[in-house]
Amino acid sequence: DADVTQTPRNRITKTGKRIMLECSQTKGHDRMYWYRQDPGLGLRLIYYSFDVKDINKGEISDGYSVSRQAQAKFSLSLESAIPNQTALYFCATGDSRKGANVLTFGAGSRLTVL
Amino acid sequence: KQEVTQIPAALSVPEGENLVLNCSFTDSAIYNLQWFRQDPGKGLTSLLLIQSSQREQTSGRLNASLDKSSGRSTLYIAASQPGDSATYLCAVGNTDKLIFGTGTRLQVFP
Numbered sequence: 495d496a497d498v499t500q501t502p503r504n505r506i507t508k509t510g511k512r513i514m515l516e517c518s519q520t521k522g523h524d525r526m527y528w529y530r531q532d533p534g535l536g537l538r539l540i541y542y543s544f545d546v547k548d549i550n551k552g553e554i555s556d557g558y559s560v561s562r563q564a565q566a567k568f569s570l571s572l573e574s575a576i577p578n579q580t581a582l583y584f585c586a587t588g589d590s591r592k593g594a595n596v597l598t599f600g601a602g603s604r605l606t607v608l
Numbered sequence: 609k610q611e612v613t614q615i616p617a618a619l620s621v622p623e624g625e626n627l628v629l630n631c632s633f634t635d636s637a638i639y640n641l642q643w644f645r646q647d648p649g650k651g652l653t654s655l656l657l658i659q660s661s662q663r664e665q666t667s668g669r670l671n672a673s674l675d676k677s678s679g680r681s682t683l684y685i686a687a688s689q690p691g692d693s694a695t696y697l698c699a700v701g702n703t704d705k706l707i708f709g710t711g712t713r714l715q716v717f718p
Binding site: 498527529534535536537538539542550552584586593594595596597598599600601602 | 612617639640642649650651652653654657697699701702703704705706707708709710711
């Protein structure tokens with residue numbers, strides 16, 4: 495099994511629908527991140543969390559919300575999806591004891607909003 | 609605001625060539641810099657991490673250099689192979705998070 499698991503891997507939805515992307519990890523890491531990737535724009539940080547009680551906005555948090563249900567789980571929600579949220583979404587985890595930015599990435603969730 | 613740029617956006621080379629991928633960043637106050645590899649349908653894999661106090665890191669055929677004062681890093685790939693075909697991403701980090709570049713898509717043909 496993968497260390498960082500994202501579900502679903504692919505999702506097609508319609509404008510206005512609520513969508514949740516889930517991320518779970520078995521690495522025991524304290525830090526978790528959500529990024530989105532668009533062609534030609536690289537990865538951009540949406541939200542990050544350093545522990546269960548800590549949630550921080552990234553550079554593009556508008557239109558998104560997150561929940562850190564447990565140390566191992568970090569969910570990303572789109573309350574009312576819109577077409578420009580069509581992207582590839584990545585979850586990543588990090589261990590603060592191993593230094594900053596040593597991250598493990600999930601395989602990605604491809605979201606298409608029609 | 610930190611901005612990270614990678615040149616070229618795409619590169620196609622014959623097998624065996626040595627090649628250099630470039631990364632530039634606007635704010636030299638970084639904690640570290642990483643090079644990642646991304647394969648289609650898979651996540652990102654960290655190739656090399658250079659701390660701000662270091663000048664370079666090497667792993668096998670890969671060598672990454674860092675010049676903080678000029679805001680530049682290069683990834684050197686020696687004797688390229690078809691299996692090196694992937695997208696390569698540069699990311700600069702402070703103590704909290706990474707800022708990614710736009711990536712270089714590399715194709716190595718036999």
